[in-house]
Amino acid sequence: MFDALSDRLGNVFDRLKGKGSLSESDVNAAMREVRIALLEADVAVEVVKSFIDGVRERAVGQEVTKSVTPGQQVIKIVNDNLIGMLGKEAAWIELNAVPPVPILMIGLQGSGKTTTAAKIASRLTRRDKKKVMMASLDVTRPAAREQLRVLGEQIDVSTLPMAEGETAVSIAKRAMAASRLQGYDVVILDTAGRVTIDQGLMDEIKQISEITNPAEKILVADALTGQDAVTTAKNFHQNVGVTGIVLTRMDGDSRGGAALSMRSVTGVPIKAVGTGEKLENLEDFHPERVAGRILGMGDVVSLVEKAAETIEVKEAEKIALKMQKGQFDFNDMLTQLQQVSKMGGLGGVLAMLPGVGKLQKQMASAGVDDKSIARQVAIIQSMTAQERKSPKLLNASRKRRVASGSGTTAQEINRLLKQQMEMARMMKKVGKMGGLKGLGSLFGGGDPIQPDLGQGSNLRIPEGLINQPGQNFPGLPGLPKFPTKR
Amino acid sequence: MSSDNIQKSWFSRLKEGLSASSNKVVSGITGIFTEKQLDEETLEQLEDLLISSDLGVNVANRLIKTLSEHKFDKQVSDREVRETFAKDIELILEPVAKPILIEQSLKPHVILVCGVNGSGKTTTIGKLAQQWKAEGKSVCLAAGDTFRAAAIEQLKVWGERTQTPVIIQPQGTDPAAVAYDAVKKSIDDNHDVLIIDTAGRLQNRAELMDELAKIVRVIQKTLPEAPHNCLLVLDGTVGQNAHSQVATFKEMVNVTGLIVTKLDGSARGGIIVALAEKFALPVHAVGVGEAIEDLRAFDPKIFAQSLMGLD
Numbered sequence: 001m002f003d004a005l006s007d008r009l010g011n012v013f014d015r016l017k018g019k020g021s022l023s024e025s026d027v028n029a030a031m032r033e034v035r036i037a038l039l040e041a042d043v044a045v046e047v048v049k050s051f052i053d054g055v056r057e058r059a060v061g062q063e064v065t066k067s068v069t070p071g072q073q074v075i076k077i078v079n080d081n082l083i084g085m086l087g088k089e090a091a092w093i094e095l096n097a098v099p100p101v102p103i104l105m106i107g108l109q110g111s112g113k114t115t116t117a118a119k120i121a122s123r124l125t126r127r128d129k130k131k132v133m134m135a136s137l138d139v140t141r142p143a144a145r146e147q148l149r150v151l152g153e154q155i156d157v158s159t160l161p162m163a164e165g166e167t168a169v170s171i172a173k174r175a176m177a178a179s180r181l182q183g184y185d186v187v188i189l190d191t192a193g194r195v196t197i198d199q200g201l202m203d204e205i206k207q208i209s210e211i212t213n214p215a216e217k218i219l220v221a222d223a224l225t226g227q228d229a230v231t232t233a234k235n236f237h238q239n240v241g242v243t244g245i246v247l248t249r250m251d252g253d254s255r256g257g258a259a260l261s262m263r264s265v266t267g268v269p270i271k272a273v274g275t276g277e278k279l280e281n282l283e284d285f286h287p288e289r290v291a292g293r294i295l296g297m298g299d300v301v302s303l304v305e306k307a308a309e310t311i312e313v314k315e316a317e318k319i320a321l322k323m324q325k326g327q328f329d330f331n332d333m334l335t336q337l338q339q340v341s342k343m344g345g346l347g348g349v350l351a352m353l354p355g356v357g358k359l360q361k362q363m364a365s366a367g368v369d370d371k372s373i374a375r376q377v378a379i380i381q382s383m384t385a386q387e388r389k390s391p392k393l394l395n396a397s398r399k400r401r402v403a404s405g406s407g408t409t410a411q412e413i414n415r416l417l418k419q420q421m422e423m424a425r426m427m428k429k430v431g432k433m434g435g436l437k438g439l440g441s442l443f444g445g446g447d448p449i450q451p452d453l454g455q456g457s458n459l460r461i462p463e464g465l466i467n468q469p470g471q472n473f474p475g476l477p478g479l480p481k482f483p484t485k486r
Numbered sequence: 487m488s489s490d491n492i493q494k495s496w497f498s499r500l501k502e503g504l505s506a507s508s509n510k511v512v513s514g515i516t517g518i519f520t521e522k523q524l525d526e527e528t529l530e531q532l533e534d535l536l537i538s539s540d541l542g543v544n545v546a547n548r549l550i551k552t553l554s555e556h557k558f559d560k561q562v563s564d565r566e567v568r569e570t571f572a573k574d575i576e577l578i579l580e581p582v583a584k585p586i587l588i589e590q591s592l593k594p595h596v597i598l599v600c601g602v603n604g605s606g607k608t609t610t611i612g613k614l615a616q617q618w619k620a621e622g623k624s625v626c627l628a629a630g631d632t633f634r635a636a637a638i639e640q641l642k643v644w645g646e647r648t649q650t651p652v653i654i655q656p657q658g659t660d661p662a663a664v665a666y667d668a669v670k671k672s673i674d675d676n677h678d679v680l681i682i683d684t685a686g687r688l689q690n691r692a693e694l695m696d697e698l699a700k701i702v703r704v705i706q707k708t709l710p711e712a713p714h715n716c717l718l719v720l721d722g723t724v725g726q727n728a729h730s731q732v733a734t735f736k737e738m739v740n741v742t743g744l745i746v747t748k749l750d751g752s753a754r755g756g757i758i759v760a761l762a763e764k765f766a767l768p769v770h771a772v773g774v775g776e777a778i779e780d781l782r783a784f785d786p787k788i789f790a791q792s793l794m795g796l797d
Contacts, residue, residue, distance in 0.1 A: 045535075143636040143640040150636055195748060226540040257725070
């Protein structure tokens, strides 16, 4: 849906190639595109404004080094500034206080407070070796306290026993007393969700905060939030004084502009991000990844990590071995196709790749989608074990059989055969070159060399930005190339 | 309560909710104008204000364009600008404002409720159940969120409050099995309406979306025409990701309508306008508060006027 910023900037800068430095009008043209990219990523309007002003100041008059295009130069400045604004260093819960250290969880309804409370408790217990108690102060939502109790059981963290008819404030007092008596290091107080303008509930949090004097007041916010993110953050910050933010649902496909908005209006660090429904799905905040995501440059690092998680080691080793021998048969292709579906289908994979806008359109027009993957799987599954091992066996009559078995046509089987051959050829190439370098060329689908962005640059421009996106799928290992010509 | 009264309280409720925030738009627009000429700079400021209510870049652009076509270089007042926007927005929204109509002959009229985590599915189901109960319909609920801790308990509480039977199975059961049982039971017990809750899921999680599609297939084994409504519950604070949510859920389970919750907060729900334009899916109701009657039919005129801070 969104065209990546790089595509947009590409258009603006096409006519500027070979210029010595960025003029004010060049930069202004670029900033219009940057503005739209940020707004489409749900960065709040006021934050976009101040951000753009900062970038403009830095960009005008910059020398354009020969090795990059003006577009890349601007993206680098934008990217650097974004990372700067998102906060460079990872921060985690501060426990510098007399135990039991209270941590207050606050946020809107449905932002994921209770789950996040349990995730933090789990990490504090397991990684930081703390004795943690959790207490739900949510007397509003049906079964909210039950939810925290069950989660506590799952992660083996104690929860404050429930009592009927208590107010949030009295539960907070009881939690503090109980954790003090029982020698807990940390007590996590999970408050009820509220809408920001509900002053009554806001006063209640204030009161709880005053009574318990928490070391951390963690604002839990949904990464899918739109422009309201600034209002929410400001409101909680003004009323309670937030000390850190946890962004939930970062495993979704939102561009995550809320991170920038909330961070820039509160100035407090983003302490972690929630990346899944499981209680271990809490990760450190990586500003550089989120910056890439906001700009629509794709989250290549996360993709690689996800691939590493999903693709089973044994399978990978088997394929690596085969690769060395230069073999790649339909069995291998089947494994890889299935891995793509495991990683969330093509959509899931694509959402993390740069240059997605154009690519998705192209893939759609080439008829490549999750259905076509399912068809390819069906084709391979309709082959005999021998055919899968030696694709050369597939003559016309076998092809007809496979086609009728998989409900496809002979043409589709020919196309798949061609893909298999091409991939086998690449595998051979990689096998000969050996090592990571070869893998790199496979991964980028082309030249693995990164452009020189000048001294001190830590920006790694994803391949898709440099190659004109489109000729090939910019190569996940083993992802079938999709036909550009039929 | 007469319908006039309901209208009025709906309006005041939504306005109350929207006021904190739409004040920003309104005072923004008022700040830009005190009878002045509509020039490029003013248009840009107006665009920012529209975008800040989550209308999205495209819709904001278009509204601005329409305005400038008619009024560029002319003297305009802030009220005029707000009225123009409200009217345009109302026009976009009018075709999608459709309440859910329970088909009495179906017995059960099956409604599947889906959405991302935390959007307010279970609460919405509780409110819908209560409203239909009040109309004298017999309602049955199915606790299809077998994943989240205490989700079943949460729906059970709603069942007690609304005196509605809740079909449950232990946590971790295949939700399709719960749905299957619930359909059978609703047919046997001759219920008018069956509302099936589902676990929250992010739309880019393919395996979870497949699970949802499976629920639909299993329902259709017993009732080929069901679910008669498939509701997507959207959090009113959601930003541009709503496009992806609607597109994916629609593709996987043929969403037939939207319910937008939490509009009593500071979020303005401008995304509804963008979604109406792009997907033309009915907006069945909006949630403007915690009380049961705070789930209201969606009124485009009131919404558009509230968004622009008009009375």
